[in-house]
Amino acid sequence: MALTYSPDSKEAWRSQGTSVLKCHLNFGHGDPTGSVLRSWRLGDADLIDARFAHMSVSRMREGEDDSLCLKLVRRGVLAVEHGGQVRRFKQGDLILVRGTSSVRQNFIEPAEVVSVLFSPESLKERGLRFDAHGYTVPDHESADVQAIAGMIALVADQNGDTSEKMRRRQGGQLLELLDLLIESPLALSRRRSGEATLFRAKRFIAQNLRNPELDVPLIAAAVHASSSQLTRLFRAEGQTLMRYLLDCRLTLAAELLQQIGVTRLQVGEIAYRCGFSSPTHFSRVFKERYGVSPKEAACASLMTSTDRRLVANQSV
Known part of the structure; x- marks a missing residue:
């Protein structure tokens, strides 16, 4: 202005x-x-x-x-x-x-x-x-x-x-x-308050999702807290730290699968990008979370970006 x-x-x-x-x-x-x-x-x-x-x-x-x-x-x-x-x-x-x-x-x-x-x-x-x-x-x-x-x-x-x-x-x-x-x-x-420690832990997790070795002791050391303290802080929010980590990885994987029509990433590559130890483990927990396999989710993404436009044009 x-x-x-x-x-x-x-x-x-x-x-x-x-x-x-x-x-x-x-x-x-x-x-x-x-x-x-x-x-x-x-x-x-x-x-x-x-x-x-x-x-x-x-x-x-x-x-x-x-x-x-x-x-x-x-x-x-x-x-x-x-x-x-x-x-x-x-x-x-x-x-x-x-x-x-x-x-x-x-x-x-x-x-x-x-x-x-x-x-x-x-x-x-x-x-x-x-x-x-x-x-x-x-x-x-x-x-x-x-x-x-x-x-x-x-x-x-x-x-x-x-x-x-x-x-x-x-x-x-x-x-x-x-x-x-x-x-x-x-x-x-x-202030080494619980709120600040929890924030730093979540930020560290977000920045290191690709590391398959992330665990409670590693995250606790990174934010200068004890494993027991960090475990208590996450449980107070209603979930375990490792469950929070898994949810973050699955959310990132779902976002990448939505982009697969553009980036052409293989499902296995997405698994490693999100810190999963193997594509098999990734596929199993992804289906448990979303009800479809990663490949099915990727196909749905492609259908949204390409095929649905073709279907719409054919119906006109």
Whole structure:
């Protein structure tokens, strides 16, 4: 959305600021025309690529939103006001801002800023807690911080044109990198809560489905938990860990079989891709789950994508 000379443009921008930025926009004395605001989802995060000029941005109300916003200044200067003090950030700087109305962002001259907004829920389920008030500035001399800034810039340059799966993974990666931006463990800490441990275990399983040797001890070690603790956490959700693993593998296999008309994957190859020890075992548990064999499921997929169109054409 671009700010134009239209009489209604400023009001539209204020509305957009409320819905996308979750902030209040105040226009200054200069000409804000040419300001641009674009946004798209990154899984559990939102990326906002914006160009601001002659305006200020602040939260609507204190305590309304406990989200975190990671900001990268790509061009120009961002002046952050908090506690009666103003600090200026230039190109390449990163700032981590808590959802608070006490922080005001001022854009006197045109500036380009990329913001990644993380929801409280996405932080909680990963065991992340941000205790600092106002905003925090990472060490800009750190190679890790520079690498994260480069990653954010690269994602912004993709304009949201990548697949939903890619964007979801990018958002997840940025969430996992948050703790590298804060040196003090008091500012950002990991709680070894059951919820966070369960989340990490499920993520590890999703990333390693192809490994046929996945078992409870291996997964527990990967998420720094005991086998008994992890077993209890999954049982509390109503299923065993290994049953959850099997369900994930079967779901992935069903998705691949739906694509078999395009990819021409053999059923045996799908079995190994999903971490099954043998095609025979895969076929047996797949039929138990879905009521048809993998080959029958693949034929049904081909029928949907090709034969049904032919049948429809013949009936006309």
